[in-house]
Amino acid sequence: MIFSDPASVAVVGASDDPAKWGHWLARGALVGRDRRAVHLVNRGGGPVLSEPTVRSLSELTEAPELVVLAVPAAHVPAVVDEALAVGVRGFVGITSGIDEAVVRRIRAAGARILGPNCLGVYDAATSLHLAWGRFQSGSLGIVSQSGQVGLEIGGLAATSGLGVSRFVSVGNQADVTATEALLDLVSHDMTTVVGLYLESFGPGIVPAMAELRAAGKPVVLLTVGSSAAAQEAALTHTGALTSSLDVVDAACRRAGAIRVATPAALVDLAAVLSGGIPRGRRIGVISDSGGQGAIAADLAVAAGLSVPTLTSVDGLPEGASRRNPIDLAGAGERDLANYARAVEVLARGGEVDTVVLSGYFGSYGEDTPSLESAEVAVAERICRAAAESGVTVVVHSMRPDSAAVRALRAGGVPVQHTIERAMAALGDATRLASLDERSTRAASRPGMSVPAERMKAGGPPGGDPCASLAARETSTAGERQVARTNAPPSCRPGYLTARTLLDFVRFPRAHAVTSVAETRATPLRGPYALKADWLAHKSEHDGVKTNVTDPAAAFEEMHARLGPGTYVLEEMDTRENAVELIIGARQDHSFGPVVLVGAGGLHAELFNDTAIELAPVTPATAREMLDRLVCAPLLKGWRGAPAPDVEALAEVIARISEMISARPDLAEIELNPVRVGPDGVVAVDALVIPDRPLQEECAE
Numbered sequence: 001m002i003f004s005d006p007a008s009v010a011v012v013g014a015s016d017d018p019a020k021w022g023h024w025l026a027r028g029a030l031v032g033r034d035r036r037a038v039h040l041v042n043r044g045g046g047p048v049l050s051e052p053t054v055r056s057l058s059e060l061t062e063a064p065e066l067v068v069l070a071v072p073a074a075h076v077p078a079v080v081d082e083a084l085a086v087g088v089r090g091f092v093g094i095t096s097g098i099d100e101a102v103v104r105r106i107r108a109a110g111a112r113i114l115g116p117n118c119l120g121v122y123d124a125a126t127s128l129h130l131a132w133g134r135f136q137s138g139s140l141g142i143v144s145q146s147g148q149v150g151l152e153i154g155g156l157a158a159t160s161g162l163g164v165s166r167f168v169s170v171g172n173q174a175d176v177t178a179t180e181a182l183l184d185l186v187s188h189d190m191t192t193v194v195g196l197y198l199e200s201f202g203p204g205i206v207p208a209m210a211e212l213r214a215a216g217k218p219v220v221l222l223t224v225g226s227s228a229a230a231q232e233a234a235l236t237h238t239g240a241l242t243s244s245l246d247v248v249d250a251a252c253r254r255a256g257a258i259r260v261a262t263p264a265a266l267v268d269l270a271a272v273l274s275g276g277i278p279r280g281r282r283i284g285v286i287s288d289s290g291g292q293g294a295i296a297a298d299l300a301v302a303a304g305l306s307v308p309t310l311t312s313v314d315g316l317p318e319g320a321s322r323r324n325p326i327d328l329a330g331a332g333e334r335d336l337a338n339y340a341r342a343v344e345v346l347a348r349g350g351e352v353d354t355v356v357l358s359g360y361f362g363s364y365g366e367d368t369p370s371l372e373s374a375e376v377a378v379a380e381r382i383c384r385a386a387a388e389s390g391v392t393v394v395v396h397s398m399r400p401d402s403a404a405v406r407a408l409r410a411g412g413v414p415v416q417h418t419i420e421r422a423m424a425a426l427g428d429a430t431r432l433a434s435l436d437e438r439s440t441r442a443a444s445r446p447g448m449s450v451p452a453e454r455m456k457a458g459g460p461p462g463g464d465p466c467a468s469l470a471a472r473e474t475s476t477a478g479e480r481q482v483a484r485t486n487a488p489p490s491c492r493p494g495y496l497t498a499r500t501l502l503d504f505v506r507f508p509r510a511h512a513v514t515s516v517a518e519t520r521a522t523p524l525r526g527p528y529a530l531k532a533d534w535l536a537h538k539s540e541h542d543g544v545k546t547n548v549t550d551p552a553a554a555f556e557e558m559h560a561r562l563g564p565g566t567y568v569l570e571e572m573d574t575r576e577n578a579v580e581l582i583i584g585a586r587q588d589h590s591f592g593p594v595v596l597v598g599a600g601g602l603h604a605e606l607f608n609d610t611a612i613e614l615a616p617v618t619p620a621t622a623r624e625m626l627d628r629l630v631c632a633p634l635l636k637g638w639r640g641a642p643a644p645d646v647e648a649l650a651e652v653i654a655r656i657s658e659m660i661s662a663r664p665d666l667a668e669i670e671l672n673p674v675r676v677g678p679d680g681v682v683a684v685d686a687l688v689i690p691d692r693p694l695q696e697e698c699a700e
Helices: 021-031 073-086 100-108 147-159 178-183 205-214 244-255 263-273 290-302 337-349 369-389 403-410 419-434 452-456 470-474 477-486 495-501 516-520 551-562 619-628 632-636 646-662
Strands: 008-012 037-041 066-069 090-093 112-114 120-123 128-131 137-144 164-169 193-197 219-222 258-260 283-287 354-359 392-397 510-513 528-532 544-548 567-571 579-588 592-599 610-614 666-677 680-683 686-690
Touching: 008 021, 008 128, 021 037, 021 120, 021 128, 066 073, 073 090, 073 100, 100 112, 137 147, 137 178, 147 164, 147 193, 147 263, 178 193, 178 205, 193 263, 205 219, 205 244, 219 244, 219 263, 244 258, 244 610, 258 263, 258 419, 263 419, 283 290, 283 337, 290 354, 290 419, 337 354, 337 369, 354 419, 369 392, 369 403, 392 403, 392 419, 495 510, 495 686, 510 516, 516 551, 528 551, 544 551, 551 567, 579 646, 592 619, 592 646, 610 619, 619 632, 619 646, 632 646, 646 666, 646 680
Parallel strands: 008 037, 008 066, 066 090, 090 112, 137 164, 137 193, 193 219, 219 258, 283 354, 354 392
Antiparallel strands: 120 128, 120 164, 510 567, 528 544, 528 567, 579 592, 579 666, 592 610, 666 680, 666 686
């Protein structure tokens, strides 16, 4: 309760100058003086806001429970030492540039600090206002890494009629984290929906968002960055095909949260969700203008919503259309109550999940003051229809703040000034509704649902004798020389080791070759593929030859260019109607293991057709990932081709996801291409990158 309802607070740096932080913090603190003791500390000792001050904390007769630091960074260490000496247990670090040593002293004393470099904290339920700016009480909980972005969200929430229940600016998160701030909202009664702005993600964010969702408090996430940084260290195609936002979206799906792109979109969506998550995608549109209704319908479809044909619309006013969208055709002007009647008919008819009223309603009382009370009464009736039916009702009004609009918002019906914002928010809300129970917790399963032999048949006889990555260190001196010369700094093991490690995956028959004689003595059947074992992107270095009929000649040519080392001679997978995909997995620095599937082969990065989830995933989730791909029709039998074995493919994806989750010593896993046909899955190239270099291979 120290950061939500402290028994006493002290503002150190309180000021009578309205341009200073200390003035705003002192004024906010005094709002709660009927609930708690408020102390203002000003080293000059003069009054602030006509209230007496003390020059230092040591002058107080009791230790304040929470101290706000609003003094220059150079003075913070002395203030903190004094505060800890008198028994202070909590700090709000408004000041930027607070030394890390100060934070360590706070934590060593068993105290906590919010921030530093934060905008403060506000709680409507406890009259706690230790932040810059003004907040309107409401139901939106805000946790923000950026104080200014959080303040903008709070201002938009006030304008929308949503208001703020709690505001926590976490700043640098030197001690108190965004995860802790989120978890503290689970039991916060005033909060019905949470707005979260983060630029970086620490441990526990996904479980915290999931816990809020389980408590009926969905999280709307705003973040930035598409992530060139996330790709810098990528050594596989997998890394090049993922962005930070891809992984954030996967985290949201796992947690049952939704990501948006702007503060306005966050508040728009939060306003819809504050009244409950829509039951589905079916939208009923009502307007007193055919044009506005048609525009609303088009925008609904563009947002991924459905505008179904209606079969039971008895009770609509005479002259109104019975189609969807419903055009009242002037009936609203003849009798304002017709707006409420139309909403009631759709809300109670069972054919739609959401009703959107678009157009002039909300403007009558503004243009004709004598109609204001009647319009407000109709607005209240619309609110009752929404509450009694459980159907989501959203209003688009041409007036942003009329008496009727205020009545709608007060009754729990969100109102937007533009129809595009209304439909965009509903599209986001129904995406949240479509997340099933599996998205709210980490996936787990007891075992394989597809027989192992379907994946392992034809496994790698004659493959790499190494049984583990560690065994790679026993390779020959020649191989070590090649690895040092041609491998990137990760000193990763090669294709043969990857085949052995991924023993649940089916590969073509293959064996290592280091000489022309070994290629001539091969027991394999052509056509062949010849590969430089140690190269990750073999095609880019001309380190792979396919459709080889003379392996000895191919070996001599490649060996002359690339030098000594281990090469792989492999039987080619010549099955017809096989679809090429990429399956990859890696350790994300923020969210942990992730798994990817997409269009594969040479042009994987060109097509950039991928689906990503946090790992591990079940085969069912893997199938959903495949369904999201643009190339998904190829996996269902395109133009009469036999359908590939998608069940076996989903099993491989799930097993890869389990491996990356169970093996933190592995940084990346990639199978590319994976060829899937009616008779199963065959991987024809693979790479495994350990988290740390193998010592012997990386030796100077």
